[in-house]
Amino acid sequence: MESMTGYAVVERTTEQFSFSVEIKSVNSKYVETYLNLPRFMKDDEYEIELLLKKRYARGKIELSIDIHDWIESRPVMINRELLGKYYREVSAVTDELGAKGRFSIDALLSLDGVVQKERSTLSEKSRNDIFSGIELAVEKHIKMRLREGAATKKDLLKSLAAISRSVVRVEKLSRNVSRALYEKLRANLEQLMTVRPEDSRLYTEVAILADKQDINEEVQRLRDHIDKFRLLAAGGGQTGKQLDFLAQEMFREINTISSKSASSEMAHLVVEIKNYIDKIREQCRNIA
Numbered sequence: 625m626e627s628m629t630g631y632a633v634v635e636r637t638t639e640q641f642s643f644s645v646e647i648k649s650v651n652s653k654y655v656e657t658y659l660n661l662p663r664f665m666k667d668d669e670y671e672i673e674l675l676l677k678k679r680y681a682r683g684k685i686e687l688s689i690d691i692h693d694w695i696e697s698r699p700v701m702i703n704r705e706l707l708g709k710y711y712r713e714v715s716a717v718t719d720e721l722g723a724k725g726r727f728s729i730d731a732l733l734s735l736d737g738v739v740q741k742e743r744s745t746l747s748e749k750s751r752n753d754i755f756s757g758i759e760l761a762v763e764k765h766i767k768m769r770l771r772e773g774a775a776t777k778k779d780l781l782k783s784l785a786a787i788s789r790s791v792v793r794v795e796k797l798s799r800n801v802s803r804a805l806y807e808k809l810r811a812n813l814e815q816l817m818t819v820r821p822e823d824s825r826l827y828t829e830v831a832i833l834a835d836k837q838d839i840n841e842e843v844q845r846l847r848d849h850i851d852k853f854r855l856l857a858a859g860g861g862q863t864g865k866q867l868d869f870l871a872q873e874m875f876r877e878i879n880t881i882s883s884k885s886a887s888s889e890m891a892h893l894v895v896e897i898k899n900y901i902d903k904i905r906e907q908c909r910n911i912a
Contacts, residue, residue, distance in 0.1 A: 626912040627772035628683035632765035636757045638750040642692040645761040651910045652684040660688040664746045679762050681862040682912040701740045776907050777857055783900045790897050797890050798839050839881045846877040864911035871905040
């Protein structure tokens with residue numbers, strides 16, 4: 625079982641620069657990729673997206689690559705023509721204002737466009753190093769998601785065990801429904817009638833009422849969903865959507881049981897089961 629939330633970072637150094645690859649993810653119905661790449665890697669965006677979509681089935685995946693510093697020096701060129709224009713303009717303004725001090729050439733060198741560095745180009749070796757870093761970051765990220773998934777699985781199974789125990793109690797309570805209905809109906813009729821009602825007629829009415837409140841089918845389907853949930857949780861692969869669907873079906877069955885139950889004890893058990901199912905549904909939304 626794999627969680628959809630996770631984080632990983634890898635730092636490495638190539639022949640040209642140092643870099644870091646950061647991957648973080650949150651839950652999503654589908655796989656979504658968001659890339660933050662250096663300008664010189666924009667042509668590699670599609671290949672990186674394909675790499676991520678092969679490794680992830682669900683979740684919002686954000687990958688960032690940061691370049692920390694260049695090891696190799698880049699050729700620098702001074703635009704002499706532009707520097708000359710700046711110098712003449714500043715000199716003319718200085719003369720007009722009658723400024724006594726002369727300005728420093730350093731101030732002109734910081735002006736826009738005077739100092740130009742050649743654009744950084746990515747060597748094939750550095751590109752391969754970055755892709756190796758991406759692969760390593762993905763491996764670390766998936767391991768973290770699996771660790772979180774294992775913890776979630778353990779918690780899910782605890783909730784299922786609690787639901788199973790409550791279902792046993794629900795089933796026991798439902799067995800006494802017919803007798804309780806008979807006694808209640810007879811007592812009510814005796815208060816209204818001067819003659820004791822016939823048992824045959826009472827049994828017929830009780831049978832009709834008991835059929836309306838019978839929950840055997842719902843309990844059996846609920847047990848089936850619990851068994852199927854355990855089976856899927858024990859297996860591998862991407863099971864999040866299936867587990868979420870089963871949790872919804874469990875909630876549907878317990879809602880039907882709730883609508884049929886008449887006792888306060890049964891109602892309390894139903895509320896307890898619903899709380900566990902709500903917790904399961906919330907956790908399933910974060911399973912890949």
